[in-house]
Amino acid sequence: MAKYLYRLGKWAVNHKKKAMGGTIGILFLIAIVALNMGPAFSDEMSIPGTESAQAGKLIEKEFQASDTPEPGTIDIVLKAPKDETLESEKVVEVLNKTIEEIKEDKAVVSVATPAELENYNENKQIGYAVVTYDVPAPEVSDKSKEIILDSIETTRDAGIQTELASSVAFSELEVGGISEVIGVIVAYIVLALTFTSFLVAGMPIITAVVGLGIGILSILIGTNFLDVSSFSISLAAMLGLAVGIDYALFIISRYRQELAKGHSVQEAIAIATGTAGSAVVFAGITVIIALLGLGVAKIPFLTIMGIGAAVCVLFAIIVAVVFVPALLGLFGHKLGPARKNRILEKLSRGRNSDESKWGNFVTKRPWTVTILGILLLITISIPFFHMHLGLPDDGTKSEETMERRAYDLLTEAYGPGYHSSLVVVAKTDKSSGNAQKNMEKIAKDIGKLSHVNSVSPPIPSKSGEAFMLSISPSTGPNDIETNEVVHSIRELSDNNKEKIELLVTGSTAVNIDISEKLNDALPLFALLIVGFAFVLLVLVFRSLLVPLKAVLGFLLSLAATLGFVVFVLQDGNLINLFAFPKEGPVLAFLPVIVIGILFGLAMDYEVFLVSRMREEFTHTGDAKKAILAGMKDSGGVVTAAGLIMVAVFAGFMFAPDPIIKSMGFALTFGIVFDAFIVRMAIVPAVMELMGNAAWYLPKWLDRILPNIDVEGTSIQTELTDTDKVKDKEI
Incomplete structure (x- = not known):
């Protein structure tokens, strides 16, 4: 491997304009395609084959008339001022004014008030209104979001605490924000101390950003064809940036060591690409295989996360062995051999x-x-x-964040179990004639379970072959007790005399299944x-x-x-x-x-x-x-x-x-x-x-x-064959 990378390094130096121009050209081409297509993230985290996924399919079959995606909704969570209630004349007047402002948005289908939904808490201080749009949550426009944010200022100005809880994303993940900037600044300082040169310190960062740019833009294009979660981008970004800097660091360090030995710029670059480049390729492929190995879990969103991060690592490797040597060919003569760093010299040398x-x-x-x-x-x-x-x-x-404040208000109003509601769908035999009676008995059995707060009456499907129940636990979605409730309901499915199969779903059950899987x-x-x-x-x-x-x-x-x-x-x-x-x-x-x-x-x-x-x-x-x-x-x-x-x-x-x-x-x-x-x-x-x-x-x-030649011993053969013709300085 070292021999071929040695030759690649020489080619990159001799054709540095082509190598650099081609890399930058690919970056711009992918950027144009990505900008035209736009991102289409999916935060679907269910796992096919789990009980919660099967329950979801049964609900879709028995209780939904069409395959039309559910419309986006926003819950406007409200808490009246002290000594007031949400039924107070003053509060109702302000709330109605806010709702009228929201209804001016043509994308809004309806706005249901807390009074209409009858969702006040015991002291009627907390409740929520529901805004429904004519498009699914991911398609709700930024303009509609701005209208909501501007409208709730009216209630806030009146002293009514107003927060948002919704399927519509208000806090978008940002790639290229403060997180990456902080890391890059510290990395630059470390590189400057390592190389004792501000010019050399900037090179690994520049090359890493180029590779990262190609990788991230490729993932953005992929979101239009695969279900890629929004946080997959951040994982790919943090890993691609880190390995991109490291891989360039290894090659540039070896290049300066070879210069110090008296090699020409061209030969030093070629040797560095063959030796350090071999270690980079081997190490990078190891990282890629480990990331692709995430597919072993057979969990779709996790597999896609691994593939996305592997794409960024792959481009980091390619940039390290092609773009970095070309860049060294252009500026290498200005870098010179590694200068002695007295601090590091004192710390490291015996x-x-x-x-x-x-x-x-x-x-x-x-x-x-x-x-x-x-x-x-x-x-x-x-x-x-x-x-x-x-x-x-x-x-x-x-x-x-608004989401956290809304979460806390809803917990205060209805208890932690509000966030961990479960849906139970039951398969029944309508020919028995006792399906409704049997389901009512099972509903009572579920209500007797520990940590169950309430159980809704069973609702039959149109075909009569399925029933649906809503369960409200008394504990939060991540509490161990809620996990026990889910498993207890599933045990009832195995042990009930009526042989009715109970399938548990809902976001909490889905999360439990994902965690166990x-x-x-x-x-x-x-x-x-x-x-x-x-x-x-x-x-x-x-x-x-x-x-x-x-x-x-x-x-x-x-x-x-x-x-x-x-x-x-x-x-x-x-x-x-x-x-x-x-x-x-x-x-x-x-x-x-x-x-x-x-x-x-x-x-x-x-x-x-x-x-x-x-x-x-x-x-x-x-x-x-x-x-x-x-x-x-x-x-x-x-x-x-x-x-x-x-x-x-x-x-x-x-x-x-x-x-x-x-x-x-x-x-x-x-x-x-x-x-x-x-x-x-x-x-x-x-x-x-x-x-x-x-x-x-x-x-x-x-x-x-x-024999995997990571150390570059095969390069000696290459040098022996060519040492009679001394390389010219670039």
Whole structure:
């Protein structure tokens, strides 16, 4: 692989205008197509085959006359001023005025007042009006939203607390906002310190933005053909930006090292593309495979999320091995060899210039570093064993959002169970003649269950073959008690004498099914990832113990990451420090996302760090010298790469959406644990303990394994064939 990338690097330098022009041209072409088509996000998160999905289909068949999409609605939640009620003459007058303003919008079909809906709470201080539009929720125009926002100012000015809860999105996710800006600024500072050059520091960011732009625009086009969720864009953005910067960092760092050895600009670029580029391609493909592996869970929205992020990583790889060499060909002569950074030099170098100060520290105390590192990660992992999965709702958003305030008002008025209502649809045999009576008995049985607040009378379908019930639990949508209610109703389906099948659905039941499906998929997915990693690393490092150490280290960092997520997000510790508005269940698909992404990034750092050790061991046969050389040559770059990842992911913790915020939090600390504790401390310590045995591989296995040239030894052949003709300076 290195040989072909070496040639690609040379081609990119010799045809730099074509390479750069072609890349920018593709970016503009995709941008034009994306802008013309526009995005069409879908936040459909149901899973085909689950009981809640089957219930939804039965309801659609038996109770809906047509396939017309449901119209968009907005609930205007109102709370009267103190010592007033929503029936007060003054309040009614203001409310009627507001409704008349809303009705001026031609897209509004109807507005139902709290009095018409009879939804006042006990003291008649809280209720809600319902605005219905003539189009589905995603198609409600910005103009209609502005009319609503302007109209409710009338009630607010009168002292009536007015909030919005709706299927219409008012808080749109923004890609390219403050989250990314913060991450990019910190990444630039890290790069400037690493390269001791503001010009060089800007290059990885520029190239990463180009690759990210192509990837994100491609996903936007894909939303018109696939059901892509809005938060898939943010996941793809945070990952594409982080790996794009890192991959360019590795190639540019190697380029400057080759310049320092006396190579010409052209040769230095080609060698950097062949060596560091090989590691980039291998690491990137590993990340892509891990992301595509999310499809193992057989959950459509999760599979699409993985594909979207994989697209961004793919373009990050292509830009790194084509656009970066071309850009170096254009500006490389202005960069010059790496200048000495006195601060980093003092921190990293040992007594010998060929050694690493940190490497010396670790190799002299391998048992201490190994034991302390493992104990620290195991301790952080402990909360993982009581992890509770769920999906965020408006109650997990910041109190500064209208949705959260509306959620709290509705909870105050009707209790937490208002947000966790369930729909039960029952299949019956109308020929028995007792269907109605049997359903009334089942409704009474459901009403006797723990944590059930109320049960509506059963409503028969037109065919008489199905009945529908509405259940109001006494607990919230993410409470364990609500989960128990759903399972208790399903148990009634198995145990009732009438043999009536009860199917439970509603957003709460759908979320419970999603969480359980994801929880069941975790062990299989983790097993496949670990097995894949071991085989892949055996191919790369020609060793059995090094890959075993790598996957065990990954499992340690993964357990610590999920443990810390539970400690903060679920248990509520330090939530104010990290600006989370409220504790709650762990995002249902977060563990699977963390496994896929953290695995790919962990293997990135493993390859960049240990491949240099293997290269040195191959030449010298000295295991300790190999560790010190790897820490000296690759340790600083891996540290910088880890800091960049942390900066980018941490930037997303400033996002208002709880899904994006929690993903940014988990990935930030996942990188902290894996890059800095596992790869930079435990890995070299364990390598020292293993000594030469770390590189043992049975001869019979060595003969049958294909040779993946990540270190770039095949480039020597290329150099030998061409060293008689000295390359010209660009």
